Amino acid sequence: MTNSNISEEDFDNAEDFGSFLRNFYTLQDSGRGVKLDLPTAVHVNADWNINNAFYINLNTDVSLISKSRKTANYIWNTVSLTPRYESKWFGFYLPFSVIEKSGFRIGAGLRAGPLYIGSGSVISAVLSDNNKEADVYAGLKISLFKNEAKDKDGDGVIDKDDECPKTLGPVENKGCPWGDQDGDGVLDNEDECPSEVGPVENNGCPWKDTDGDGVLDKDDKCKYDAGTVANMGCPEVEITEEVQKALNDFAKVILFNHGKSEIKEESHEVLNEIVKILNAYPSAKFSIEGHTDSIGSYAFNQKLSEERAQSVLDFLVENGVDASRLKAVGYGERRPIATNMYKPGRAQNRRVEINLVK
Structure with missing residues (x-):
C-alpha cells in the first residue's frame, strides 16, 4: 500500500471496492511469479469377480510428488480393499482403507435399486475414540441393462436361432443333435451316404461291387474283372x-x-x-x-x-x-x-x- 493519505470517508464514498483501488492505488508489477507442482499420483483400480455376484476391489492412490518439496501440492497415499455383493437390484460393500495421516478405517455401503448410500469410515467412527476423519455420501445410479439372449439348453446357440432350443446340439447343425437317417450307427455329420445303410469302417456307405461278381470291392483282388468268390474276386485260370x-x-x-x-x-x-x-x-x-x-x-x-x-x-x-x-x-x-x-x-x-x- 503506497498511498497513506486515505481516510475512512474516501472508502465509504467510493462507488465500489474496485473503483476505490483504481483511484487511490497504483498497480505495479512485482516482477516475481509463484511455482507450484500439480498433484501427481498413480491410481490403480482392480476388480475381481470371485464367484457369481461376489467381488473384491483393490483401489490405490500413490503420490509421485515428495511432500518435502516446497512447491509440492501433495496427495495422501491411500490403499483400499473392498469386498462386495452385487446383484441387479441390490448391493452391499465393506471397504477397508489405510490413509496416510488418517490411518486405518472401515466403512460400509448399500445399494437398493438405483439409490445408494455409504461411507468410507462410518464403522471406524462409531467404534473408535481416536477417529480423525468421517465422511458420508449418497447418490442415484441409473443402469441401462441389455437383455441377454437366452440359450435354454446351453449349447451356445441362442434360442431364436436354435431349431432345437430344448436339446443340446452343435452350432453347425443349428443347435440340433446330429441324426442318423439311415440308422446305420454313423451320425449324419460323418456319414458320407446319410440315406444309405453302410458300415462305420466305410464312413456309412455300403460297400461297392464294381464288377458285380458277388465279391465286395474291399475283398476283391480283381475289382474290375468278374471272378469267383473262391478266387477272391479274380477270374479262375483253367487247369491245363x-x-x-x-x-x-x-x-x-x-x-x-x-x-x-x-x-x-x-x-x-x-x-x-x-x-x-x-x-x-x-x-x-x-x-x-x-x-x-x-x-x-x-x-x-x-x-x-x-x-x-x-x-x-x-x-x-x-x-x-x-x-x-x-x-x-x-x-x-x-x-x-x-x-x-x-x-x-x-x-x-x-x-x-x-x-x-x-
Missing part, C-alpha cells in the same frame, strides 16, 4: 494239361514207410509244392487217389491205398488247402500202370495221383 501233369509228377515221388501210410519226412517239400499249385486254383476240386502193387492180400492193399490217400489229404488240409475241395479214394491193386511181375513195375504201381474233378 501241363499243370495236371506237374501235379502227378510231384505225387508220384511221395514216399511212405514200407507197408504203412506214414509219409516220409523227405516228401514234405514235394507236398508243399502241391499245396501251392492247388491254392492257385481255389475253386477247383481234386481227387487224391492211392494205388499199390499186388504183393500181399487184396484186402490189405485196398486198405493201405485208402489210408495213404487220406494221409496226403490230411497233410494238404493242415497246410492251407480247403478240405471241401478234396476227396481221398483208394484203388488198391486194381489200376496198375506197369506189370507187377518185376520190381521196377511194382515200384511204379505203388503211387499216389492227384486228379482234377471235372
Whole structure:
C-alpha cells in the first residue's frame, strides 16, 4: 500500500471496492511469479469377480510428488480393499482403507435399486475414540441393462436361432443333435451316404461291387474283372494239361514207410509244392487217389491205398488247402500202370495221383 493519505470517508464514498483501488492505488508489477507442482499420483483400480455376484476391489492412490518439496501440492497415499455383493437390484460393500495421516478405517455401503448410500469410515467412527476423519455420501445410479439372449439348453446357440432350443446340439447343425437317417450307427455329420445303410469302417456307405461278381470291392483282388468268390474276386485260370501233369509228377515221388501210410519226412517239400499249385486254383476240386502193387492180400492193399490217400489229404488240409475241395479214394491193386511181375513195375504201381474233378 503506497498511498497513506486515505481516510475512512474516501472508502465509504467510493462507488465500489474496485473503483476505490483504481483511484487511490497504483498497480505495479512485482516482477516475481509463484511455482507450484500439480498433484501427481498413480491410481490403480482392480476388480475381481470371485464367484457369481461376489467381488473384491483393490483401489490405490500413490503420490509421485515428495511432500518435502516446497512447491509440492501433495496427495495422501491411500490403499483400499473392498469386498462386495452385487446383484441387479441390490448391493452391499465393506471397504477397508489405510490413509496416510488418517490411518486405518472401515466403512460400509448399500445399494437398493438405483439409490445408494455409504461411507468410507462410518464403522471406524462409531467404534473408535481416536477417529480423525468421517465422511458420508449418497447418490442415484441409473443402469441401462441389455437383455441377454437366452440359450435354454446351453449349447451356445441362442434360442431364436436354435431349431432345437430344448436339446443340446452343435452350432453347425443349428443347435440340433446330429441324426442318423439311415440308422446305420454313423451320425449324419460323418456319414458320407446319410440315406444309405453302410458300415462305420466305410464312413456309412455300403460297400461297392464294381464288377458285380458277388465279391465286395474291399475283398476283391480283381475289382474290375468278374471272378469267383473262391478266387477272391479274380477270374479262375483253367487247369491245363501241363499243370495236371506237374501235379502227378510231384505225387508220384511221395514216399511212405514200407507197408504203412506214414509219409516220409523227405516228401514234405514235394507236398508243399502241391499245396501251392492247388491254392492257385481255389475253386477247383481234386481227387487224391492211392494205388499199390499186388504183393500181399487184396484186402490189405485196398486198405493201405485208402489210408495213404487220406494221409496226403490230411497233410494238404493242415497246410492251407480247403478240405471241401478234396476227396481221398483208394484203388488198391486194381489200376496198375506197369506189370507187377518185376520190381521196377511194382515200384511204379505203388503211387499216389492227384486228379482234377471235372
